Amino acid sequence: MSELKVLNSYTRQKEVFTPITPGHVGMYVCGPTVSGESHLGHARPYITFDVVYRYLTHLGYKVRYVRNITDAGHFEEEGREAEDKIAKKAVLEKLEPMELVQKYTNLFHWAMLQFNNVEPSIEPTATGHIVEQIEMIKKIIEDGYAYEVNGSVYFDVKKYAEHYPYGKLSGRVMDEQLETTRELEGQDEKRNKQDFALWKAAPPQHIMRWVSPWGEGFPGWHIECSAMSTKYLGTEFDIHGGGMDLQFPHHESEIAQSTICNKHVPARYWMHNNMITVNGKKMGKSYNNQIKLTEMFAGTHPLLEQAYSPMTIRFSILQTHYRSTLDFSNEALKAAEKGLKRLWEGYEHLKKLEYRTQNTGDSIEETTGSDKELDEKVNRLLSEMDDFMNDDLNTAKVLANLYEVLPVINSMRDKLIAITAISGTTFARLQQYFKAYIEDILGLKGETANEDGKLNGVLELLIDIRRDARGRKDFATSDKIRNQLQQLGILLKDEKDGRVSYSFD
RNA sequence: GGUCCUGUGGCCGAGCGGCUAGGCAGAGCUCUGCAAAAGCUCCUACACCAGUUCAAAUCUGGUCGGGACCUCCA
Numbered sequence: 001m002s003e004l005k006v007l008n009s010y011t012r013q014k015e016v017f018t019p020i021t022p023g024h025v026g027m028y029v030c031g032p033t034v035s036g037e038s039h040l041g042h043a044r045p046y047i048t049f050d051v052v053y054r055y056l057t058h059l060g061y062k063v064r065y066v067r068n069i070t071d072a073g074h075f076e077e078e079g080r081e082a083e084d085k086i087a088k089k090a091v092l093e094k095l096e097p098m099e100l101v102q103k104y105t106n107l108f109h110w111a112m113l114q115f116n117n118v119e120p121s122i123e124p125t126a127t128g129h130i131v132e133q134i135e136m137i138k139k140i141i142e143d144g145y146a147y148e149v150n151g152s153v154y155f156d157v158k159k160y161a162e163h164y165p166y167g168k169l170s171g172r173v174m175d176e177q178l179e180t181t182r183e184l185e186g187q188d189e190k191r192n193k194q195d196f197a198l199w200k201a202a203p204p205q206h207i208m209r210w211v212s213p214w215g216e217g218f219p220g221w222h223i224e225c226s227a228m229s230t231k232y233l234g235t236e237f238d239i240h241g242g243g244m245d246l247q248f249p250h251h252e253s254e255i256a257q258s259t260i261c262n263k264h265v266p267a268r269y270w271m272h273n274n275m276i277t278v279n280g281k282k283m284g285k286s287y288n289n290q291i292k293l294t295e296m297f298a299g300t301h302p303l304l305e306q307a308y309s310p311m312t313i314r315f316s317i318l319q320t321h322y323r324s325t326l327d328f329s330n331e332a333l334k335a336a337e338k339g340l341k342r343l344w345e346g347y348e349h350l351k352k353l354e355y356r357t358q359n360t361g362d363s364i365e366e367t368t369g370s371d372k373e374l375d376e377k378v379n380r381l382l383s384e385m386d387d388f389m390n391d392d393l394n395t396a397k398v399l400a401n402l403y404e405v406l407p408v409i410n411s412m413r414d415k416l417i418a419i420t421a422i423s424g425t426t427f428a429r430l431q432q433y434f435k436a437y438i439e440d441i442l443g444l445k446g447e448t449a450n451e452d453g454k455l456n457g458v459l460e461l462l463i464d465i466r467r468d469a470r471g472r473k474d475f476a477t478s479d480k481i482r483n484q485l486q487q488l489g490i491l492l493k494d495e496k497d498g499r500v501s502y503s504f505d
Numbered sequence: 506g507g508u509c510c511u512g513u514g515g516c517c518g519a520g521c522g523g524c525u526a527g528g529c530a531g532a533g534c535u536c537u538g539c540a541a542a543a544g545c546u547c548c549u550a551c552a553c554c555a556g557u558u559c560a561a562a563u564c565u566g567g568u569c570g571g572g573a574c575c576u577c578c579a
Contacts, residue, residue: 030579038579045579172508172575221577243579244510250578273579274510280571284578319528320518325511325572332517335529342528345542396519400527410543414536417544475538482540493542501542 002390004059006239007323009247009270010169014392017269019238025056025063026237028229028267030246031123033070034104035086038111039290040313040328041243041276041283047314047443048273048322049241050117054441055389065120066232069108071101072126072208072219087207097207101127111293114310116443122232126224130210133219133227136261137198137212145260149189151201151215157194160256169255169270170248196253198223222253229266230258240267244274245284273322278303280327291328305330308337311447315340318395318442343399344446345503346406347434349413355427356419369423374408378426381405382433389441398437405430414496448504459485463492463500 004017019025029049032038049067056063071086090097112119126133137153140146146155160166167173197220202209209216229237235258242251251270258266275282278289291301299307316336320326369375381401388397409430411417419427438444462481469477482492489505 032579033577042579048579170508170574245574245578248574249576275573275579277572282573282578286576286578316517321520324518327517329517331529335517337529339528342542394519396528397526400519403527407544414543470538473538479539486541491541494537494540495542496536503542 002387004055004390005392006269006271007392008268009272010265010267012171015269017238019061020236020268023060023062025061025239026233027053027056027063027065027239027241028225028233028237029065029067029120029240030225030242030250031067031069032104032108034101034108035089036104037292037294038108039283039292040296041290043111043115043293043313044276044317044322044326045241045243045273046112046117047115047317049271050115050443051318051393051395051441052239052241052271053118054443055393058436058441064122064233065118066122066124066229067120068225068228069105069123069125070224071098071105072130072224090207098127107294111310114293114297115314116310116445118443124228124232126219126228127208129224129228129231130219132231133223134199134210134212136223136227136230136257137219139261140198140257143260145256146198147191148214151217152189152197153199153214153220154190154195155198155220155253155256156191157196157256158192160260164256164259166256167252170252172248196221196249198257222250223257225250226254226257226261226266229254230262235262235266236264237267239269239271241271241273244272245282247272274325277325277327283328303328303330306334308333309447311444312337312340314442315444319399321392321394321396323392339403340444343402343406343438344444346409347438348446350409350431350434353409353412353419353427353431355424369421369426370418371421374417375422375426378405378408378422378430382429385433385437395442398442402434402437405434459490459502463502466492467500 005014006017007013008015027049029045032042046067049065053063053065086097086100089095090100095103137146140155141148141153144156145160146153157166199212199214199217199220201215201217206218208218210218229240240251240254255265258264275284277283278287278291281287281289283290291303295301295304296308296313297310299305312333313336316333317326319336319339381404385398385401388394388401391397408417408422412419412421422430462485466478466481469475469481485492485502491503491505493501493503495501
């Protein structure tokens with residue numbers, strides 16, 4: 001089998017993944033700022049890295065997955081006024097800052113659950129790690145790479161760049177930075193424009209504030225991730241993930257901070273997912289084109305022609321490679337919805353199929369399968385899925401192969417192909433791979449509502465009545481039952497073997 | 506302005522030098538009381554121009570689109 005390779009943003013190379021400690025992986029992913037509701041764009045990294053986590057686990061690694069919650073309110077400059085996002089919103093919504101943080105954290109967790117994302121091993125909050133952040137800042141000052149001005153502390157990027165490759169991750173050069181960084185208000189405290197804040201003195205009206213050696217204030221934009229990743233994963237860990245838009249300045253700054261404190265670039269492999277776009281434009285704050293996840297699930301946003309389920313969204317994200325942009329459209333989502341339904345139903349059929357040999361004496365392992373060619377094809381398609389995942393997590397190709405096997409499964413179920421066309425071993429492998437990939441790795445799940453015993457009982461009764469009607473060739477009655485159920489979103493299907501199955505929209 | 510990415514069939518999207526990805530939509534057929542589902546078959550594209558090569562969607566140069574980052578951002 002091939003070995004796992006990932007595109008490392010730090011080196012711009014596809015590299016074989018080798019963890020620092022054999023058998024163990026430390027992974028840090030930048031989590032949400034809980035000053036507002038998550039939108040579709042936010043779904044991408046958490047689903048992408050959920051698959052990374054699931055796949056590493058599938059490969060047998062013990063993974064510690066750390067994803068932070070940013071609840072300390074990053075310093076933000078909107079127009080001319082410097083404000084704290086969380087504090088500002090709290091005033092508007094008449095909520096305590098922590099009340100607001102709790103509300104959006106809960107909502108975020110709910111959305112993650114809808115997407116069937118595995119919970120991280122540790123989900124540290126910025127407010128819970130003020131001490132660690134202060135300690136780290138102190139260390140950077142001691143080393144001479146940060147300076148204090150009026151109760152604020154700034155990282156000395158210029159000095160750092162003289163000794164370390166600042167800009168390596170994001171591919172920019174210091175000289176250019178000097179030229180292109182535009183004028184901003186409140187920059188006068190900094191020695192150089194590209195310096196960034198480690199600690200900001202809190203103005204009197206600022207609600208979120210903590211005591212520090214430099215006076216009351218709050219942590220800077222990037223220090224929380226450095227502090228928390230170091231605390232839970234060590235001074236050097238395996239994977240650091242996040243959206244491409246975080247590459248600069250966020251991750252670049254993280255690297256600088258951690259390099260001074262820990263004498264290491266924090267992570268060996270940096271992975272960045274690409275953006276979700278709307279009409280070709282990035283979905284984001286600046287463009288005012290976000291569709292909130294609650295709106296996606298409910299279909300309430302003006303851009304939406306209908307509601308899209310969490311699995312539909314997950315599936316459509318996985319149909320695109322994580323490093324490509326994914327353009328939002330109703331057409332694409334509808335296609336994903338239908339495609340997923342077909343795949344899932346095929347998978348359900350596969351689970352119910354049983355391998356039986358003609359002469360019961362043969363053990364399944366010994367049967368060879370009557371169609372050698374088909375047997376080989378199925379095996380090839382399955383094996384390729386491992387190679388695709390190992391090639392920088394190409395979930396799109398994995399799905400393509402699942403679809404190529406699907407007609408074989410459906411034909412077996414409809415008895416167009418005998419199950420014994422493939423060997424018992426191959427059949428077992430087929431079931432095992434579908435389960436592993438669909439559920440364990442891609443993290444898809446069934447969404448069929450109403451798995452309620454009573455409803456099923458009622459349906460069985462209706463099917464029974466309809467069967468009698470059909471027996472009498474009373475098609476008016478039989479069609480009435482089927483048509484009216486269809487209007488309720490319940491679809492009856494007359495199967496080839498005389499059974500009647502049903503599915504919910 | 507600087508740095509980088511990108512342009513694929515009706516739509517979405519893989520692809521990274523030879524071998525028609527896949528999904529959705531559309532057409533035909535099979536099965537069926539009729540549907541639906543499923544199966545089979547068809548629809549063979551790579552912005553444009555020039556080059557490298559036996560061979561290019563894939564490499565190089567240019568032209569024209571689109572986008573990201575440089576500022577909070579997933």
